[in-house]
Amino acid sequence: MTTIDWSEGRWTTEPENVRFSEDGMFVTAVEGSDAWRITSYGFVHDTEHALLRPMVEGQAIEVSFRVDFPEQFDQAGVFVKADAETWIKAGIESSDGEESLGAVVTRGESDWSLSPVPGWAGRIATVRASWSAGALTIRARVDDEAWRLVRVAPLPTGTAVQAGPFCCAPTRAGLTVQFLDWVTTDADPALHAE
Template sequence: MLQNGRWTTAPVRSELDGDVLRVEAHEGSDTWRVTSYGFVHDTEHALLEPFGTEEAVEVSFVLDFTAQFDQAGVFLRVSATEWIKAGVELSDGVPQVGAVVTHGHSDWSVAPVPEWLGRVVTVRASRSGDAVTVRAKAAGEPFRLVRVAHLDAGAEVSAGLFCCAPTRAGFEVAYTGYSRGPADASLHP
């Protein structure tokens, strides 16, 4: 799982336990730029490797989040001011599938998925041309479309898994899968 990856910010700990990568996030870790809150956070724990055009990345993890803003999923990074994170975040007591797209300023889109709690969730980001298509699912369900976002076709991008724990210590994510492959053939089935 990401043998050639590098952390954007090292976590408290990361260890391979059989086929499961366990990552403990630092309290206060987060990633956001300006919009609505006025602050900049750039302390996410993202384990990234180079990511080409016409490529997709999938990350799977156990959704057992318990504190406000616990989050995990896929991270695509061009720079500190241009990146995309997509996954599940606990917000106001409910797991929310969504994405933050940042081109200088961040935006955030979410949809509640309380039925995913306690299950393995897979988040997929597929890069093709000038777009990244984000899909997600819980085990046993088909992928659902989460977001289509712009990303410059010529940008040098790194991608991989991420987690953050903005409000607490001791948040650990159990990543159960990681894979790379060709981009999705089309936006619609």
Template sequence: MSQIDWSAGRWTNPPVSADVIAGDLHVAAVEGSDAWRHTSYGFVHENEHALLAPFRPGTAVEVEFTAAFSAQFDQAGVFIRASRERWIKAGVEFVDGVPQLGAVVTDHRSDWSSGPVPAWAGRRVVVRASWAADAITIRAGVAGEALQLVRVAPFDAADAVTAGPYVCAPTRSGLVVPFHSWRATEPDASLH
């Protein structure tokens, strides 16, 4: 496992600010930032704040952040991007007053899966994306505890895939998320 320096990534869309404080990256999101394509809502949002570096098959990336959210759809986690129309975001999103663990897999249109994790509110969370063969496996959990399976999603190998931490604030200004770590590691050995 190796740390990825915050300076190694490039933003998909610049946040209000991104300041390194005592080694942590504090990201302030722009109000209205989000990532979504078409499905059910009929709109396209592609103004997320994702700090991305090259990501290759046979590797994994994980991010650790504090999930202290309070407004509808506040969110943070890991973002994997192959193109404007092919990407995955996975992490914690605040929905209807409860933190939800979930993933959005996008191949021209987005889908969304989520489940409540109220005990994660205000805690440090780790989200890992492993790329093996033709799939991305997402796991997440409270830092220091076992990670749970979130999603296995098809993902064919492609050139110029990038991945890293992301944050969005679809409904408000003032969201600041502290990211504590961005790591490259070996992919998960199994699905269970």
């Protein structure tokens, strides 16, 4: 496992503020920042704050952050981007008053899946994106608990991809996310534990 320095990434959209300390990277999102394409709402939002660097097949990245999302649609996690119409975001999002673990997979239009994670507030979540065999496998956990499978999505071999931590604040000002780690390692050896 190799730690990625925050300076290795480039922002898709500059946040309102970024500061660093021995406790990690603190990112304050711009009000209205989001990533979404068309489905149900009819709009395209591509103002997410994603700190990206190249990712290659056979590799996995993990991003850890503190779960502190008190307002509707506050969110953070991992963003994997091929182009403006092909990307995946996965992590924790506040929806209808509770934290949920979910993913948005976008190929021209976005889809969305969520599963409540009661008891995760205030704890450290880690989201893992593993790319192998033409698929991106997303897993997540809180603290040192067991990994949960979140999503398996096609990500074809030979695709030029960038990936890293992201956050958005679609409905309000003042969201600051504490990111603790960004690491890379080998892709998962199998979809299911053996």
